Amino acid sequence: MRARWLMAMGWLAVCGPRLASAQWDPEGGDTGTPPPGWGQQQPPQQPQQGGWGQQPQQGTGAGWTQQGSGWGRGDVERPPRGDDEPPQEQGDSSSDHAAVIGRFGVGWCGVTEVPIGGPVDENLVERAVPAPSVGIRYWLSEGLGLDIGLGIGFQTFTLEVDGDEMARGSGWAFALHGGLPLALHHAKHYKFLFIPELTLGLSGASAPSEMAPDNDDLFNGFLLRVGGRAGAEIHFGFIDVPELSIEGSVGLALEVANRGGNFCGDPDCDATFDASASTVGISTFLSEEPWDMFTGNIRARYYF
Helix, strand or coil: CHHHHHHHHHHHHHHHHHHHHHHCCCCCCCCCCCCCCHHHCCCCCCCCCCCCCCCCCCCCCCCCCCCCCCCCCCCCCCCCCCCCCCCCCCCCCCCHHHHCCCCEEEEEEEEEEEECCCCCCCCCCCCEEEEEEEEEEEECCCCEEEEEEEEEEEEEEEEEECCEEEEEEEEEEEEEEEECCEEEEECCCEEEEEEEEEEEEEEEEEEECCCCCCCEEEEEEEEEEEEEEEEEEEEEHHHCEEEEEEEEEEEEEEEEEEEEEEEECCCCCCCEEEEEEEEEEEEECCCCCHHHHHHCCEEEEEEC
């Protein structure tokens, strides 16, 4: 019995402190002095340094607090980003086009050649009265705009027969232009456009009649053009003037033109007769001469 009692005392002397420290739990309510050896335990592994080495403060996290919201000392992943960390850089979504949405742009719309009739002994198909047009563009949204243009032209002309000047006449033209510009893509200082458009033109003229010099022959013309343009509008935001832009485009259109005239048939102009010529064709908006592009294909605009 003595030998067994001595063995039991030796086992308690060796293993007793370890058992006590394993069972002593201050968080579970144990109080008093911890058993020997308890304070020598290794602390939990600290999270890796990732810009958050300090203890998180109340309210500084993005959805977590010091009292615990799913992230604790034992977690090794990076905690939610706090307000003290700089945000990541994002792409600049602003552009000159975005700055002119909801604003009116006034600009050049080109020159519309409105056909008009002429004397019977001349080619009725070749005559036209130019109508320079100015218009506005308004962007209803980021991708859709509205174009409205108006052109008025007036000219005088001289009638010559065998090199002799017989009489002078005058003519006028009126042109109405409409379009729906579509912004297919836009970046910092430019945008690509496709513009369905419609142009209507009317013209009239008068000149002394060859048959009745005291009376005038009357001429008229009509134009219908339906087509579209594709091109780019470049804003001058790179020199701090984003309201100013220049647009270059080419296009294709179906054009219907009519020229006519009412002529005196006798010296007293008691009898009259009509003559007309009509053309239908498809043409591109390309310039025949390099300097012609400034009157049609290239247009300047300023947004207010």
